[in-house]
Amino acid sequence: MSGHRLLLPGLRLWTSGRGRWMSRRHDGACFSSCSPKVCIVGSGPAGFYTAQHLIKAQKHVHVDIYERLPVPFGLVRFGVAPDHPEVKNVINTFTQTAKHLRCSFYGNVNVGKDVSVQELQRAYHAVVLSYGAEGNRTMGVPGEGLAGVYSAKDFVGWYNGLPSCRQLSPDLSCETAVILGQGNVALDVARVLLSPVDMLKWKVAPEKRRRVPYVKETDITQPALEALAHSQVRRVLIVGRRGPVQVACTIKELREMVNLPGTRPDMVEADFDGVTEALKDLPRPRKRLTELMLKTALQTPGETEQERRDQASRTWGLRFFRSPVEVLADPERHRTAGIRLAVTRLEGSGEAARAVLTGEVEDVTCGLVISSIGYKSLPIDQSVPFDSQSAIVPNTLGRVKQAPGLYCSGWLKTGPTGVIATTMNNSFDTARSLLDDMESGVLDLSAAKSGSQVISALLEQRGVKPVSFSDWEKIDRVEMSRGEASGKPREKLLTVEEMLHVART
Ligand SMILES: Cc1cc2nc3c(=O)[nH]c(=O)nc-3n(C[C@H](O)[C@H](O)[C@H](O)COP(=O)(O)OP(=O)(O)OC[C@H]3O[C@@H](n4cnc5c(N)ncnc54)[C@H](O)[C@@H]3O)c2cc1C
Ligand SMILES: NC(=O)c1ccc[n+]([C@@H]2O[C@H](COP(=O)([O-])OP(=O)(O)OC[C@H]3O[C@@H](n4cnc5c(N)ncnc54)[C@H](OP(=O)(O)O)[C@@H]3O)[C@@H](O)[C@H]2O)c1
Structure with a gap:
């Protein structure tokens, strides 16, 4: 009897003479296959x-x-x-x-x-x-191509060393930045824009906060670090077309914003009308996230927190019920001077609620617009x-x-x-x-x-x-040793040419 007659369905037998696997399917048929x-x-x-x-x-x-x-x-x-x-x-x-x-x-x-x-x-x-x-979704509004408007995809790529975004050099000379979209990417961008630059050089280790204020742990690129050190941005508004119950970010990321050293929240109380009453019907993670927003927006902070907020030089805020209509140019039409937002209201409730336009608009003065409405x-x-x-x-x-x-x-x-x-x-x-x-x-x-x-x-x-992967490991070693010199886990190579050069050395 040849070996393969003994085969059970799902098992395979190597037939070295034929250089193939013999298998039996569940319907009983026997067939040969290659690796x-x-x-x-x-x-x-x-x-x-x-x-x-x-x-x-x-x-x-x-x-x-x-x-x-x-x-x-x-x-x-x-x-x-x-x-x-x-x-x-x-x-x-x-x-x-x-x-x-x-x-x-x-x-x-x-x-x-x-x-x-x-x-x-x-x-x-x-x-x-x-x-x-x-790719990234685009807002599809006039003025989207003006200087001073960036997609979050490019902005994130820039501070993370993506070769195609190396030249972005965003202009951070304005005071107010508006981020469109309220997902976790929007919060990442807001946090990077407002973090004290020392925190980006070194990540705070909570357990060591008292004894050793910082441990060296972030791999933000040196050009981004330098640009952020000179940034004039003091106020970041994170704008959503729907309401507090529909934000796309998660609680960990929101808490990081609330606790960000040197910043204080700046919310609009009216945005939270009816939200306390809606809490009881929310699923647990959404409920906890909404409670944190309510606490941040409406509650009078304790003494220590008030002291912290009083000393803050930078502010951030979530803005709701606003949808982008047009990026406004300065009189010379060279760069962004503001953004026109359509005021919306919700149709329906919960996560499925839709934003519909009310016909009202509002202009916000800002020099930087970052569209964070999703990748594609x-x-x-x-x-x-x-x-x-x-x-x-x-x-x-x-x-x-x-x-x-x-x-x-x-x-x-x-x-x-x-x-x-x-x-x-x-x-x-x-x-x-x-x-x-x-x-x-x-x-x-x-x-x-x-x-x-x-x-x-x-x-x-x-x-x-x-x-090859071992070529990548050469790049990895070079990045880590460059990082060591500047007290970081790695200093990324920023061009494909440099990566290839190191890989082939
Ligand atoms: C800004 C940002 C921050 C995030 N932060 C977190 C976080 O903190 N925690 C978390 O859990 N999740 C996070 N996520 C989500 C997480 O990154 C995604 O879930 C995950 O990366 C998706 O994996 P992917 O492999 O589908 O896509 P990708 O990670 O994008 O991988 C796709 C790969 O395909 C390669 N590629 C593209 N085109 C080609 C081509 N033509 N030929 C060959 N290769 C190609 C790309 O170079 C890339 O390496 C974040 C997402 C974003 C956008
Ligand atoms: N720390 C982390 O774990 C982390 C960090 C970053 C990213 N991520 C994950 O990566 C994924 C992608 O994140 P993301 O922030 O890019 O996407 P996202 O979570 O889908 O958020 C997109 C945001 O853009 C808004 N939006 C979409 N189209 C719009 C339009 N035409 N006009 C106005 N607003 C619009 C959405 O509002 P609507 O809800 O109204 O559509 C939403 O607020 C998410 O799953 C996220 O959790 C995780």
Whole structure:
């Protein structure tokens, strides 16, 4: 009796003579297959969590990760606020995955430009698109292109050392900044704008606050630090089109604003009319967040807090029921002088309430406008289905619709919301769909695939030199040693050229 007759469904047997796996499907049919080769596009949390799950659950799969930049980790490096270093610890898990024998990293490969998705599909059994959301929603109002208006995506990229945002050099010479949108990105930006510059150089360690005021822990770039040290911004308004019960930020981030040294809150009491009465019907996390807002806006602070607020030189405030209508220019029309906001009211209640215009408008004088109304995925390759209405790749549980062998995970799959843990779960789900398709035979593993071999040859022909994970580790070491010199965990390299130079040294 040949070996494979003894095979149980779901188990596989290596037949060294044929260089293939023999498997039995649950319907009893026996088939042979090769070691599955999967490629992932993008090395943010989605890419790494998808790879991690595949490698852990399937003992023979090989995963290649292609990344546009010479450096890995996506928004963990270029999005997460520099004063939240603890969030970046996920990099340790991603590094373990990257160093796994069945995983390879190819940085400096721009999929859609250096190599097409179809070429990847021909070289691999399956392709997972995890390239995130690199665009941003626009307000679509006149004046959006004026000097002094920035997207939060670019502003965040600038202080976090994203090469494409290096030249942004935002003008911080005005007193008032208006941030549109009330999500956690808006709060990150407000905090960075208003933090005492020493706090950005060094993160306060609460347990050591008395003895050692600061520990060195933020990796904000030196140019951003210098610009912020000279910033004239003293007042930041964080504007939402809906009400306090609909804010998109979370309590931890709001509490950081409330406790930010050197600042005091400045809210409009009338915005909170009826909110106390609504508290009882709110789900717990939303209730606690709203209570903190109410306390900050309406309660008379205790003596110590009042003293702290009296000494504050900077203010911040949430402004509700306001939607952007136009960015106003100075008389010479050279740069931002203010913003016109439409006054709104709510239709409906709770999280689903909609903002509708009342017909009234209000002008706010400001020299800086930061639009933080969300990121947006972009199509990278014409062959890939893309839903431009919702700016995602249309999919069912991570399977790209009408594209067998193509999968997606992360923000490209769900849209640009959710923290790293949410992205982890949706990436694990995609990996599970892919594994189910391998198991059920939906994914054809009968033919051997050349994987990175053929792609590397194509890239070489096109003059593209990928950066390996050990090349990235050289960059990492240089950044850390530069950081040490200025008392920071790292000083990021700010151009692709410099990254490539270090990688190849
Ligand atoms: C400003 C900001 C701060 C955040 N802070 C936190 C936080 O403190 N805590 C938290 O839990 N979550 C935070 N998040 C959310 C978290 O960053 C996301 O959940 C997560 O990064 C989404 O992962 P992703 O892999 O889908 O996208 P990304 O992280 O964007 O990764 C996508 C990767 O694909 C690469 N790529 C793009 N195009 C191509 C291409 N053509 N070819 C090859 N590669 C490509 C990109 O370079 C990038 O490396 C924050 C988000 C933002 C925007
Ligand atoms: N520390 C952290 O954990 C952290 C830090 C940063 C980001 N993140 C996560 O990353 C994700 C993205 O964050 P985000 O802040 O970019 O997005 P977000 O949470 O979706 O917030 C977007 C904000 O923009 C507003 N908005 C959208 N379209 C608008 C328009 N046309 N006009 C006016 N306002 C508009 C939204 O208001 P409406 O509600 O009215 O639509 C909302 O206030 C979130 O899940 C966030 O939690 C987490």
